[in-house]
Amino acid sequence: MNSPVVHQVSASRGRLRAAYTLMCPENLVENALPHLTGVIAKPLATPRSLPARFGEYLLEFEAGGHSTRPLGAGFENFLYVLDGTAAVTAGTGAYALEPGGYLFLPEGVEFGVEAPEATRVLWVKRRYDRVDGVAPPEPVAGHVDEVTHHPDDTIGGTYAPLLPDDERYDMAMNFMRFDVGSRFQMVEVHHQEHGLYMLEGEGVYYLGDDHLEVSAGDFIYMAPYCPQSFYATGSTRPSYLLYKDINRDGF
Numbered sequence: 001m002n003s004p005v006v007h008q009v010s011a012s013r014g015r016l017r018a019a020y021t022l023m024c025p026e027n028l029v030e031n032a033l034p035h036l037t038g039v040i041a042k043p044l045a046t047p048r049s050l051p052a053r054f055g056e057y058l059l060e061f062e063a064g065g066h067s068t069r070p071l072g073a074g075f076e077n078f079l080y081v082l083d084g085t086a087a088v089t090a091g092t093g094a095y096a097l098e099p100g101g102y103l104f105l106p107e108g109v110e111f112g113v114e115a116p117e118a119t120r121v122l123w124v125k126r127r128y129d130r131v132d133g134v135a136p137p138e139p140v141a142g143h144v145d146e147v148t149h150h151p152d153d154t155i156g157g158t159y160a161p162l163l164p165d166d167e168r169y170d171m172a173m174n175f176m177r178f179d180v181g182s183r184f185q186m187v188e189v190h191h192q193e194h195g196l197y198m199l200e201g202e203g204v205y206y207l208g209d210d211h212l213e214v215s216a217g218d219f220i221y222m223a224p225y226c227p228q229s230f231y232a233t234g235s236t237r238p239s240y241l242l243y244k245d246i247n248r249d250g251f
């Protein structure tokens with residue numbers, strides 16, 4: 001006898017819990033954003049998700065997709081190319097970003113973007129947390145292969161800050177890569193929040209009371225104080241891109 005075909009549309013790894021969300025590729029809904037044409041936007045985190053104070057979006061450009069006027073006014077903005085090519089203009093600069101290429105623009109520097117081929121970009125934006133006596137941050141352009149990857153035994157791999165870690169910057173974007181079979185040596189609980197985009201491989205994320213299987217393409221929002229720890233599974237080295245608010249007192 002043939003087995004019945006089961007279509008369990010409600011079977012999904014996506015979760016909303018008190019201190020985190022997990023969104024998987026099959027959960028993501030197509031949106032349009034103003035002043036972007038030929039671009040599907042998939043919001044991953046916004047101030048509508050738990051207490052998030054930042055926005056993170058997966059932008060899927062068709063060939064020729066582009067902005068129709070400058071974007072990012074009133075925010076600091078970070079772009080990271082997952083695949084394809086993004087031609088970005090900002091202030092007096094022009095940047096051709098390849099996969100792994102990124103650009104940070106401080107508040108006050110708007111940008112235009114165009115993709116000559118099918119391209120996927122992560123866009124992070126937040127309001128700059130200005131502090132009296134602290135100079136504003138500078139633009140930063142780079143590539144993940146050209147920054148220093150620091151070994152870190154507490155996470156079982158390497159972390160690479162893509163932005164300078166000094167008090168002008170109120171956000172970090174860290175590229176983290178894990179050894180096969182490694183795990184965090186502690187469960188972190190901290191006052192900062194995270195936006196985590198899995199770039200490669202797979203693992204198990206411990207979040208609060210849950211252990212969740214995660215893999216490339218998944219996104220996790222972690223609220224402040226969410227207990228967190230990662231175990232690398234699978235046969236390749238997992239990596240993720242991690243947003244974190246830094247260098248501020250939390251008020």
Ligand code: UGY
Pocket residue numbers: 155176188194228229242244
């Ligand atoms: O920097 C961090 O907070 C980082 N170790 N957290 C994480 O990967 N969940």
Ligand code: MN
Pocket residue numbers: 188190194228
């Ligand atoms: Mn953390």
